[in-house]
Amino acid sequence: MTKKMLTSTITAALIVGAASTTFAASNPFSDVPADSWAYDAVTTLANDGVIDGFPDGTYQGNKTMTRYEMAQITARAMAKTDLEKADKALVDKLAAEFAEELDNLGVRVADLEKKSDNVKFGGELRYRYYDINTDSGIADTTKNKILFRLQPKAYIGNSGWTANARLDYEMDLSTDSNSNNVVVDRAYIEGPLFGATVTAGRTPVFTAQGLLFDDRISGGTVTFGSDEFKTSLAAGRYNKKHEKSSDPDKTSRDITTEYYGIQFDYTPNDKLAFNTGYTALTGLDASKADLEKIGYGKDNSANFWYAGGSYTFDKNIKFVGEYAQNTKAKTEDKAWTTELQYKGADISDTGSWGMYAGYRNIEAFASIAPTYDDIIGADFKGAVVGTSYVPAENILATIQYFDGKEIHTNKDASKFFANVDFFF
Known part of the structure; x- marks a missing residue:
């Protein structure tokens, strides 16, 4: 799965309604033009600290993402405290899928859950x-x-x-x-x-x-x-x-x-x-x-x-x-x-x-x-x-x-x- 495809999966939950939002931040990646279908989504996630690019300032959305990289994105998404219920459900599934990689990163799923929601039912x-x-x-x-x-x-x-x-x-x-x-x-x-x-x-x-x-x-x-x-x-x-x-x-x-x-x-x-x-x-x-x-x-x-x-x-x-x-x-x-x-x-x-x-x-x-x-x-x-x-x-x-x-x-x-x- 490509990075672009993975990003679209995450943003489907994380930025519902983002199309109507005006972004004040400048373009974070030189290879994601303002007229790209993914511009708003990628910019939002970058400004929120969920994703980052390469040292040369590019995003390289056509490259295949490793499980390690995906775990990093999942960890950052789980640390967000303002997720809607549907968003949280998707992020929880990602956390379950990449639990081993998260553990290797020193990120415990239980610890991230504490940040995202104080009470679980x-x-x-x-x-x-x-x-x-x-x-x-x-x-x-x-x-x-x-x-x-x-x-x-x-x-x-x-x-x-x-x-x-x-x-x-x-x-x-x-x-x-x-x-x-x-x-x-x-x-x-x-x-x-x-x-x-x-x-x-x-x-x-x-x-x-x-x-x-x-x-x-x-x-x-x-x-x-x-x-x-x-x-x-x-x-x-x-x-x-x-x-x-x-x-x-x-x-x-x-x-x-x-x-x-x-x-x-x-x-x-x-x-x-x-x-x-x-x-x-x-x-x-x-x-x-x-x-x-x-x-x-x-x-x-x-x-x-x-x-x-x-x-x-x-x-x-x-x-x-x-x-x-x-x-x-x-x-x-x-x-x-x-x-x-x-x-x-x-x-x-x-x-x-x-x-x-x-x-x-x-x-x-x-x-x-x-x-x-x-x-x-x-x-x-x-x-x-x-x-x-x-x-x-x-x-x-x-x-x-x-x-x-x-x-x-x-x-x-x-x-x-x-x-x-x-x-x-």
Whole structure:
């Protein structure tokens, strides 16, 4: 693509309406005459510092532009603070295309975004359907619902800190009913502090590749180290259902436990990744008698350790495994998962897809809030399969299936899960 063609692409967004503007500046390039179709566009971009020419005062618009040169123009365009919404969308696409070159220039896309807009809004509209069948009848249900999620992110000056939130609103299509209110699922600040990355507020926590915990706590996290070896700490209060107690004799504090965790991640190369960690819960919402029945002891606590990792065979095939155990429970205390993944769906790449097959065994007292949509939950084990496909940019369709057993009854159980996400 020539420089003239690239310039016309950028200026289509950056100088809408420029034809009616009178330019006071003199001609910046000797080889772009005033009667050229590109004169106004090139002059505007040159005066704004978005483009420059060659030392001899020429623009040489018929020369092929390198990706490095294009990255320089993109960086300057992104630094502009007065872009219209449509302009910003085009520049964002250019930034994604030339992200590697921008990084080599020492220009981080995230840093440029801070200059162009102080608040970013993202989110999704999700349609979800699932059907659970168990021979015991304990978990049988069918759900047909829509979730609207809004995720604002605000940059706090040039400090490197951001304010983040996630708001959810759910509708049940089976009954044509709405949830009672908008749920503030997350609200936290994040930023650098003494060489670490810190979060505080109602903050997300993800441990053991999702086997043990994928939820949020009211507290904070600290992550430090390198790309090769990283340590993550988390502490706060955790309410499993994130709601008030339905028991009139209890307060919300009674059903909220203290959460403490540490995880180590070691990634020696592009193929191998390992993790290990420890998570403790104290002040569990249960009587001492009930805890003793399941072997927890008398201190209303649970202690989990875990280890796992992944191995990438090539660009298409990856193996993942994880194991966890609750040392306070003397029965149904273990959880493990194995998974073989093929390819992967990328929402920015139309037509991309991926699939996986695996086996999960999550005993009743061995996990807190696992991430998996394909399994019914704790106290179930069995085979899982799934596939995802991107029919159009930012649209992700997923189908998953579980076939296994309820652990404590050894009765058959199954789950069909379908999900379509529209990201914005």
